Amino acid sequence: MLIKKSRDMGFCFGVRRAVDMMKEAAIDGRKVQTLGQVVHNPQVVAELEEIGISVKQDRAADGATTDTVAITAHGVGESTVNDIKGQGFNVIDTTCQFVARSQRAAKHLADKGFTIIIFGDPEHPEVKGVLGWCKGRGIVVKDESLEGLPEYIPSKIGVISQTTHTPERYADFVSNLMRARIDQITEIRIVNVLCNATTSQQAATRELAEEVDLMIVVGGYNSANTQHLADLSAVNGVDTHHVERADELQVEWFHGHDVVGVTAGASTPDSSIDAVVLRIEAIDKELAALTA
Ligand code: SF4
Structure with missing residues (x-):
């Protein structure tokens, strides 16, 4: 089985910047609540929780339990910005440009x-x-x-x-x-506010869909851009599976497929992509052993 990786996938500029800003805050010893998930990826959210960056799910400053709150890459409305300022919180604004x-x-x-x-x-x-x-x-x-x-x-x-x-x-x-x-x-x-990062990843996924007969799309189920990649691949007639984690891959998906594509949304960390590729390689070996 040949594994082909998309030429453009994984963390986009905006998400990488947001995650880096949160990690820097943690290194500085600050406890931060983010107004919503910094990125739509449960693995990244869990990793940040471990270093003191927790999520306030309702995306409102009201009731935040830390001195510092963070606005996520998705941004917030004007009234929320005013609330944050009015209540005297320190703010880390990671809104993507x-x-x-x-x-x-x-x-x-x-x-x-x-x-x-x-x-x-x-x-x-x-x-x-x-x-x-x-x-x-x-x-x-x-x-x-x-x-x-x-x-x-x-x-x-x-x-x-x-x-x-x-x-x-x-x-x-x-x-x-x-x-x-x-x-x-x-x-x-x-007004054209479409994001270059996602349009480039979409073009790369479309190209890859021409070359493979099975596509694995890696990323959070709540990630809109990851879901778009899965839709694009499926629209191109490719057998497509969207997974968040490597352990969700099922051996039977790979029966009869020779060329497998791997792509990932803009909120998917490299570690998740690498784990999926490793798991596909292991499945390939399992299938080869069965037919040997
Ligand atoms: S997908 Fe685009 S708009 Fe969204 S955070 Fe990334 S760079 Fe910004």
Whole structure:
């Protein structure tokens, strides 16, 4: 069995920076609560817990038990930033620069009187955070079908996407919006806040999907960008399995496959990827022994 690794996978710039900032705080002897998970990966969260970086799941400063709180790479809304400052917490802000750009765009559009349509998962922290910069003028729409978009929308519309969506999906979303609502819109501003890191990983996964007959996608089940990679691979007709840990790999998945691809989301640490590759090599040996 040939194992091919994606040319671009694992920790993106924003996640690596956030994790490094947390580790530096721990080295300085600071106890920190992060407002939500620093990254959507349970192994990384557990590793940080061990060095004194705990998670406050509700993403609110209220009730934090440490002097220092950290804003995660996904960012938070304007009211949460004000709460943190108002309550006198020390803050470590790890908001990724791509997410910060999205927040600035939302605020700018809201200030100019636009209603902002955010193409994203309403439950995702990044989307909730960006919505919190729209000054009450934001509408989140989950997918290209435009389900959930009110029957009548204001005439000045700004459009922003969750940073981890694919360019194709964002283009389809905007195109569907224009077709369905051109009669209601007098002005539209489309802001491209898609993240280079994830689009590059998506392109690499698409290329790899052309070369393999089985794909293993490594990353947290709650990681949106990892899930997108799994979807991309499956859409290309490749037998695809998404795992968080190496011990989830099942031998029967590998029967009859000669070329296995490995890719991983932007929140997946190198250690998880290496463990998966090692486990695939071990499975290969097991299968070879059975047929020998
Ligand atoms: S995936 Fe992109 S937007 Fe998200 S943290 Fe990484 S670099 Fe930033």
